Amino acid sequence: MCFSRDPPVRTGHDVVTFTEPGDHYFISSNQAQCTLGQRLDVLVVHELSRPIPPPPPSKILPSGEIYRVGDSKAWSVPEESDYFNKWSENKLFHVGDSLLFEYDNQVNDILEISGDLEFITCNPSSRIAVHKTSHDLVTLTKPGVHYFITSETGHCAAGLKLRVVVGPLPKAVTFTDFSKKMDLSAMDRLSKWLSTFIPQPHH
Known part of the structure; x- marks a missing residue:
């Protein structure tokens, strides 16, 4: 049946991109030609054999x-002014780790700032981000x-501030498969050498 409910495309040089599977129908708006x-x-x-490409590596954590x-103690005014400094010093943070801040948002909030001097003087002018939900998960996305x-x-x-030193992504440890690189004679020599350490039975 030559009947269409969609408006026609009339540029004379049309490119149609298929965005989803299924039947797609195209007809001429000229009833006689159709x-x-x-x-x-x-x-x-x-096409199941063609995998969907992953996002750029820079965005994968x-x-x-x-x-x-x-x-x-969560995110609250500490009894000791250097409490949060001590809390972070004995931890190894890496890119991809997250900080969970829990606090009373009627009393406190979280400002992420840049600069050591601003941190020491509690100066919020260099703020990068603000968190106020009382249950904030902040992912560490870059080293430094x-x-x-x-x-x-x-x-x-009074000490309600935190400095975190973040290391780069931990490198994956790979183990070399030495057996594939050794020829048979080398494996034989190794086996004979190891056998010298095995106690021999006494007759």
């Missing part, structure tokens, strides 16, 4: 460790030093 056979039925299938900031403070100046001065 009746004479100027129509096309195309079945588009999903490994699933790293999740650290609950402050442990049981990351700074976190609260916008409550008094709380920050």
Whole structure:
């Protein structure tokens, strides 16, 4: 049947990209030409043998460790001003790890800032990001030093601030398959050498 409910395409040089599998129908809006056979039925299938390309490697991060900031004390004003400094010093953070901040958002928040001087003086002017949900998961996406403070100046001065040193992605450890690189004679020599360490039975 030469009947269409969609508006015609009339540029004279049309490129149609198939975005999903299934039957796709094309006809001429000229009823007479369509009746004479100027129509096309195309079945588009999903090629399972062709994998979907992954996103660019720069956007892929490994699933790293999740650290609950402050442990049981969470993100709150510490009793010791250097508590969060000590908390982070004995940990090895890598790209892909995440920091879980839990706190009362009626009292505190989290500002991610840049600059050591701004961190020391609790200056929020260089802020990179703001978190206020009371249960924030911040993923460390690049190596270097990351700074976190609260916008409550008094709380920050009392020690509610965190400096995290992030290392690069840990390199995967690969083991060489030496057996494939050794010829048979080398394997024989190794076996004979090892056999000298096996106690021989006494007659």
